[in-house]
Amino acid sequence: MEGIYQHFREEEYPFIDQILEITMQVTDEYTPKLTDFLDPRQRFIVQTIIGGYDNIEVAFSGGTPFTERKRALIYPDYYTPEDEDFNLTLFHIRYPVKFTTLSHQKILGTLMSLGIKRDIFGDIVNLGDEWQFFADAEMENYILNQLDKIGKVNIMLEKWPLDEALQVEQVWTGEMITASSLRLDSIIANALHLSRQKVKQMIQAKLVKVNWKVIENPDFECEEEDILSVRGYGRMKLMQIHGRTKKDKIRMDIGFLK
Template sequence: MATDLYSHFHPDEHRFVDKAQEWIVRAALNHAVKQTDFLDPRQAFIVQSLANRHGDVNLRFEGGYGQAERKRAIIAPPYREIGADEADIGLLSVTSDDSRFSQLDHGDFLGSLLGVGIKREKIGDIHVGDGCCHCLIASEIIDYVHLNLQQVHRVHVLTETLPLDRLQAVNQTLEELNLSVASLRLDGIVSDVYRLSRAKVLQPIKSGRCKVNWKPEEDPSKPLKEGDVVSFQGFGRFRLIEVEGETKKGRIRLKVGKFV
């Protein structure tokens, strides 16, 4: 692939860029149809960018419902119509009679799904609601998960496969924080959100454990802006909701939402 194309992407993304380029070339030149695993928004952006650059493919993203964050892509020759059902997304309902079930969170369900031996790329959005959790999963492995997922964080659970139109989508809750920071630097805001010293966030950022809008970010001084979503490995993620202005002492007031 041309070096100038690589210049648009982080080095950690080059491997995925190569794969995505191959999918697109095969669709355009060899009339192949590619169904991807679930992509995060950054990966979907890369696929869309490469498809736009090539121009001779038909591309469709499906995540099981309209507001999905994680989606599968179908890449096909330009003459090939693509239906929504070709994404092959299944819905798994997880319930339990155990009173501790209501205390489980998104991370508990994700960890237990990965614990049965499947890859993260086979899992779409996870919706934790009152009394049940609905997980969007690649259809080719959903029966395996149905048979093998028996516990979530030591809570015994029951599973059932449902049609997609039974999905109970839940908007992820944000715990709002009001902060006063010296600048919009990434390291400063991360340290304030997670109540860590600046020294404790510097090295993880520099070593690639932080992403901004799903893109690896190794520059601690990168300024954040409204709407940015930051993930910090081992601590979760947050969104910079609003830059509210300056205090009398010249500090910047922020409203941040931690995903819970």
Template sequence: MDLYQHFRKEEYPFIDQVLSWRDEVTTRYERKVIDFLHPREQKIFEMIIGNDEELQLAFFGGWESAERKRAVLAPFYEEINESSFEVELLQAKFPQKFVSIEHPDVLGAFLSAGIKRKKIGDIVIHNDTIQILVAKDITTYLITNVTSVKKAGVIFDRVSMSERMPSQDTWQSRMATCASLRLDVIIKEMYQMSRQQALNVIKKGLVKVNFQAIDQPSFILEEDDLISIRGKGRSRITELHGLTKKDRIRITFEKLL
């Protein structure tokens, strides 16, 4: 059976990468540490590795509900623990009285310093404190080169994982029935807008699925897909329950409050 038929065409390059990692670990008998993956990539990784008795796959993102996680693919006999993922938790303070800092501000500061997105995990901001999980190999560069966020001077330092602040993200779960899994249909339901409004935000390039811009209303969504609309927040399909008696698709989805 062709492995690729189970996935979207735009996911083929990542599938090729996973197969390459699998071959590398199997041939060299050495673990492989993979940079941060978003939920869809994590799911693809798990589906491909499956029940391979010669390998073990583990993920770690710092927080229990972390969205982006690093992966370790290793021979079945190796021990995998937190240190295996080669990550560090960084923290910085900012003058909350004078500036309001949100996730996009922090991410933008990191990307502007030339840091690749795949090297950065989840970001947690609470009151005047920023915490972010990063790949260990960029920590020194990051501390040296990211000294401001949204014009506020900051100093990032390493802190123990035991000092993690609780994630401030709150997801609200709902059930719904839809005529199909087309992007425009799902957006209409999730964001409580008209079909025409859904079409407009898609055609204007305001919609991303799994962090990739999608401008096709007919794009078919799947379980665990993450949807974001600029200015309207994020949502995700958590479970597909099959068809109702009227042949509508019953889904469970979550929206980030």
């Protein structure tokens, strides 16, 4: 599997090594292994790696079919995955809805302030005034004991059955664009109809993320399944890269999150 590295970014090599190590454990011990929560790009990498093995398979779950962040269960082909294998806990947030509001950013910031790594909890889901989030079940007691406020808002955290999770589907609208390259500034400029100069300034001002990480280099090379977020403009996904046009532009499908 050494040739796998040539298909991915250098900064993704440690994650590839991690998945290869887990896969070798599954092969040697012939027993399933579970990962932390993965973003869509990481899941793409996992699927690519597992596709190179004949007797190993992978399944994903993040609590509902619509969650973006999911855990991967890598398992030998004799095994049949069950929901319990993904070790998920669903938390429902009780708060005074008549007097205050919550936001994804506030909840995420509070969880991170508890010293919790981002990859041990999944999606933060919202429907109307209701808020829920998924986490690694091994952190259940710690979270219940530590989380009683979000910002300045007093809350009560409840563990709910997974079948009572909010079913919120993300809707992406697709559009084909052309760009001179796969550079981050080029893709955003063409997708949002902005000047390259303005996009460069936004990137350098730390207003742009790729796969939830701030990217400050305008020449960062994007890949399929990358999630791009631009503050003030929302999120986009590089869904598929096609061939080149007669004018040597790259055709690609971009999804915009509604």
